[in-house]
Amino acid sequence: MSDPTSSPGLHQTYAQDPVRADERIWGRRSDPLTRRGFLNRGGLAALTAALGARIVFSDKMPAGLIPAALAQSEAPFSIPGKDGLVYLNDRPVNAETPADLLDDDITPASRLFIRNNGHPPPADQIDPATWTLRIEGESCKNPRTFTLAELKKQFPLHTYQLTIECGGNGRSEFNPPATGNQWTVGAVGCPEWTGVRLRDVLEACGIAEDAVYIGYHGADTHLSGDPKKEPISRGVPIAKALEDESLIALAMNGADMPWMNGHPLRLVCGGWPASVSGKWLNRIVVRNQVHDGEKMTGTSYRVPKHPVQPGSEVPEEDFEIIESMPVKSIVTYPKSGLTHPLADGAIEVRGHAWAGDFSVKEVWVSIDFGSTWQKTELKAAPNLLAWQRWSTPVKFPEIGYYEVWARAVDERGRGQPMVVPGWNPKGYLNNACHRIAVQVV
Ligand SMILES: Nc1nc2c(c(=O)[nH]1)N[C@H]1C(S)=C(S)[C@@H](COP(=O)(O)O)O[C@H]1N2
Numbered sequence: 001m002s003d004p005t006s007s008p009g010l011h012q013t014y015a016q017d018p019v020r021a022d023e024r025i026w027g028r029r030s031d032p033l034t035r036r037g038f039l040n041r042g043g044l045a046a047l048t049a050a051l052g053a054r055i056v057f058s059d060k061m062p063a064g065l066i067p068a069a070l071a072q073s074e075a076p077f078s079i080p081g082k083d084g085l086v087y088l089n090d091r092p093v094n095a096e097t098p099a100d101l102l103d104d105d106i107t108p109a110s111r112l113f114i115r116n117n118g119h120p121p122p123a124d125q126i127d128p129a130t131w132t133l134r135i136e137g138e139s140c141k142n143p144r145t146f147t148l149a150e151l152k153k154q155f156p157l158h159t160y161q162l163t164i165e166c167g168g169n170g171r172s173e174f175n176p177p178a179t180g181n182q183w184t185v186g187a188v189g190c191p192e193w194t195g196v197r198l199r200d201v202l203e204a205c206g207i208a209e210d211a212v213y214i215g216y217h218g219a220d221t222h223l224s225g226d227p228k229k230e231p232i233s234r235g236v237p238i239a240k241a242l243e244d245e246s247l248i249a250l251a252m253n254g255a256d257m258p259w260m261n262g263h264p265l266r267l268v269c270g271g272w273p274a275s276v277s278g279k280w281l282n283r284i285v286v287r288n289q290v291h292d293g294e295k296m297t298g299t300s301y302r303v304p305k306h307p308v309q310p311g312s313e314v315p316e317e318d319f320e321i322i323e324s325m326p327v328k329s330i331v332t333y334p335k336s337g338l339t340h341p342l343a344d345g346a347i348e349v350r351g352h353a354w355a356g357d358f359s360v361k362e363v364w365v366s367i368d369f370g371s372t373w374q375k376t377e378l379k380a381a382p383n384l385l386a387w388q389r390w391s392t393p394v395k396f397p398e399i400g401y402y403e404v405w406a407r408a409v410d411e412r413g414r415g416q417p418m419v420v421p422g423w424n425p426k427g428y429l430n431n432a433c434h435r436i437a438v439q440v441v
Pocket residue numbers: 112113114115116117118164165166167217218219220231232260261262273274275276277278279280281
C-alpha cells in the first residue's frame with residue numbers, strides 16, 4: 001500500500017507489473033505468448049486523448065510499454081477520464097477525490113471516487129450489446145435473463161441524484177489505525193444516475209413471500225485470480241431494494257458510466273455504504289435469508305453493536321451490518337490552505353451534507369474550534385438520498401490562522417461529532433466534522 005498523500009507514479013505502476021498496468025490504465029489486454037497488446041476502442045481513445053494524437057501503429061505496440069511521450073513527462077499515474085483523484089492503491093485501484101474537487105452540485109464522472117475490491121472486467125471485454133443481467137435466487141418465482149436493450153424496453157427509466165459513500169470513508173483518522181484504504185474525506189460523490197427501478201425488475205420476475213434480502217454479483221475478478229472466488233457480493237434487505245430510488249443504473253450524468261465505476265450496468269442504492277451498489281452487475285439473487293455473499297459476513301462492512309475499547313478484539317457475534325450511513329458534511333470551497341486577504345472581507349464557504357436515508361436539517365460552521373457556530377443556508381435535496389448544498393459567508397476578525405469546521409444535523413436531531421466517533425476494528429463510519437485551514441493575511 002502506498003502513502004495516501006502521494007499518488008504512485010506511472011513508472012512505479014508499470015515497474016510493478018507492466019502488463020497489469022496496461023490492463024488497468026488503458027484496459028489493454030495482451031497475448032501472454034507474443035506480449036502484443038490489444039487495445040479496444042475505449043482504450044485507444046483514452047491513449048489518444050492522453051497523447052494528443054492517434055497512435056498510427058497501435059496494433060504493433062508491445063504490451064506493458066509506457067508510451068515514451070508519457071514516460072518522459074512527470075505525468076502522475078492516472079486513469080483515463082478521471083481528473084485530480086488521489087490514488088491510495090493500484091492493486092486493486094482505489095482513488096479518492098480531494099474535497100475541493102467535489103464542489104459541483106452533481107459530481108462529474110471525472111471526479112467520482114473509485115473503490116475496487118478486485119480487478120474490473122477488462123474494458124475491451126465489456127460489450128453492452130451482449131451484456132446480460134440474470135435475476136434468480138431461492139425467492140425468485142420466475143428467474144429471467146435480460147439484455148440491456150430489454151431492460152430499457154420493458155421498464156420505465158428513472159433518473160435520481162444519489163449519494164454513494166464508501167463505508168470506510170474517513171478511515172485514516174482512526175486510532176489505533178484500521179487496516180484498509182486510508183481514505184480521508186473523498187470516498188463520496190453524488191452523480192445523477194439513470195436506470196430502471198430494481199423493484200420493477202424484481203416484480204417482473206416474481207418475488208416470493210419469504211424473500212428477505214437481495215444480493216448482487218458482478219463481472220470483476222478476485223485479486224488471487226481464482227475464478228471460484230468473488231471479490232465482493234453484497235446486497236440489501238428487500239425493503240431497501242423495493243424503494244423508488246433503488247436503481248439498476250445504465251447511465252451516469254446522461255452518459256455511459258466510467259469503466260471503473262461499473263460500466264455498463266450497476267446497482268445504486270443511495271444512502272447506504274456504497275459497497276451495496278454492485279458494479280459490472282450481471283446477476284441479482286432474491287434470497288430467503290440475509291445474503292451471505294463475499295464481504296457480507298465477519299467484520300466486513302459490519303460494526304460492533306455496542307461501543308468498544310479502541311484496539312480491542314471484538315467477538316464476531318457482536319457485529320451488525322451497516323445500513324443507513326450517518327449524517328456528514330464536507331467543505332468543498334475554499335480549498336484547505338487558502339490564503340485570504342483580510343481586506344477582501346467575507347469568504348463564501350460552501351459544501352454538501354448528507355445523512356443516509358434521512359434528510360439534513362441544519363449545517364453550522366465554526367471558525368473558533370467549535371466554541372461558537374453560525375448557521376448556514378441549506379438547500380433541499382433534489383430528491384431523496386441526494387446530498388444537499390449548504391453555503392454561508394464567513395468573516396474573519398483579524399490576520400492569522402483559522403480552521404473552518406462544518407457540522408451537519410439530520411432531521412432526527414443527530415449531529416456530527418467534532419472528533420472521530422466510536423472506534424471499530426475496520427474503521428468504518430467516521431463522520432467527524434470536516435475541517436479546513438484558512439490563512440488570513
Ligand atoms: N462488482 C463490484 N461492485 C462494487 C465494488 C467492487 O469492488 N466490485 N466495490 C464496492 C464498494 S466497497 C464501493 S465503496 C463502491 C464504489 O463505487 P465507485 O467505485 O463507483 O465509486 O462500489 C461497490 N461495488
